[in-house]
Amino acid sequence: MNKITTSFCLLILSSTLLTAQTGKLIPLTERVNVQGDSARTSQIIDGCWVAVGTNKTHAIQRDYTIPFKGKPSYRFELQTDDNTLEGYGKGETKGRAEFSYCYATANDFKRQPKSVYTQAQVMKTVYHHGKGICPQGSSRDYQFSIYVPSALDANVSTIFAQWHGMPDRTLVSTPEGEVKKLSVEEFLALSERMTFKKNIAHDKIVKLDKAGQPQKDARGNIVYKIGKPNGWLVEQGGYPPLAFGFSEGYFYIKANSDRKWLTDKTDRCNSNPAKVEIMKPVTSEYKASTIAYKMAFADFPKDCWITFKVHIDWTVYGKEAETILKPGKLDVRMEYSDQGKKINRTLVNNQKVLIGRNDEDGYYFKFGIYRVGNSTVPVCYNLADYSER
Known part of the structure; x- marks a missing residue:
């Protein structure tokens, strides 16, 4: 098994094994509640992920049929009846099948009194003690790849990559x-x-x-x-500070900001990619929601691997003062091959934007399927190649 590092932690099976397994989908059914539980060794996927959401056999699978750079990728799928979460509105539902880069293990609590873990379980802050956290107000580079099949319905409503806040319930x-x-x-x-x-x-x-x-x-x-x-x-949090997804017939990149010390869950400030212009934020007293980029779903490249390279300068907040001390910046580039020709596109060119949450702790990355908006349209695509530095 190849050694996993933070710069390249996915897909560790060798090409020899890949050849032997070609044509197979291997279900990954272990799940971890990262807020309330530590991850067991058997639940850690390829040394750097744990899975969250529905554990149906089709939801997350190691995929040898659509490899990435000679190694298996991950296939994520939600079918019509796979929504298991309450939505934002009354009677709405959401569905989830994702990998979380942030989680804690027993080793993270080994040198602390036993009470620290049990208390973290009650406070739902177990993952605050683990790996994969990007500190508040810092800068970081990220990279990941997605393969979208041409059969994917244009009416899907899903987030395939998101950076999540880490609320503190105290x-x-x-x-x-x-x-x-x-x-x-x-x-x-x-x-x-x-x-x-x-x-x-x-x-x-x-x-x-x-x-x-x-x-x-x-x-x-x-x-x-x-x-x-x-x-x-x-404090429970709110919309993800950054999300890549499909909705309303668009591929979109959305940056959210909340400078309120205790999030107001009744404030639903959230931009709609079908209605909002690029880099024209929707705002309320404390929040801002910006469509940093959008593209018609029909124009999004299909049946090929697309690599996103993302740089984020997270906004710096004033904690109890509920102020913006320093705006953030976002840079996004997209790379893929079209009929053998390498395409490099700049989607967001180091734009100044409000992006983040006024939490003490920072952010962590997840990718997979987070089906929102009460949608039950089937979703299926592959993801691979994550790194952050």
């Missing part, structure tokens, strides 16, 4: 509207009496049996039911 808003950052102990005490559904806190109510005694589960733990919202809110 940042809360009280019922009186005071925003404050709790200590670990204060948050754990709060979670003892509340359940959080997304960013909204609900009282825990003890379930009683017919005799009026607290019900317990098989492990002897008291069973609770979820009460009404109690006015507390926790």
Whole structure:
């Protein structure tokens, strides 16, 4: 097995094995909740990824039929009935089958008290202790490749690559509207009496049996039911600061920014590629959403490997002051071959743009399928060749 480095961590099977396996799709069905759990060795894919989302056998597969530079790629697929998540709007659904470059393992907690891991599970910050984090306000280069088949429906609504924020749930808003950052102990005490559904806190109510005694589960733990919202809110995040995807008949690159210290989930500032001009941000009081580039889906190259090279200077925020200290920049280049001719295109030319979130921690990369907008249109394409530096 070839040694994996951060500069090239995908697709480690040798060309000899590739030849032997040609024509095969190998399902990858292990999944990790990166916020709440560490990854076991068996769940780590090619030394640098863990998978999230539905674990149906067709969702993520190692693909020997469409290799990238002589090595197998990854095939991602969601069928009509594969949406398993609640959407942004009432009654809407979303579907996910992705790789996360950021995750933690048991080794990341080895030199710390056992309580650190259990506390991180409650706070959903396990992955904050792991690999793959790009620090807040920093600069970084990324590269990845996608193969889109000509059979893909133009009506798909999917994000195939996204950079995600890392919200800290110890940042809360009280019922009186005071925003404050709790200590670990204060948050754990709060979670003892509340359940959080997304960013909204609900009282825990003890379930009683017919005799009026607290019900317990098989492990002897008291069973609770979820009460009404109690006015507390926790930081949960929002739209990805950068996304590459297909929607409304377009390929698009979208940069989002949120300078609010505690994200306002009711603020749905989000640009539509079919309605918004390139580099003309849609804004609200705290947020900005910019279509940095778009192309008609019909013009997007099909049945070939396309490599994206991305440079990001993440916006620098003023934390509690909720200010912009330094705008960001985005540069995107696309490379592919057309009938043997190498094509190099600049999609975003080192443009100044607001891009990021006002979190203490930074960002991490995911690619795959994140089907949004209540869409159930089948999606299937291949991805490979990720690196960051």
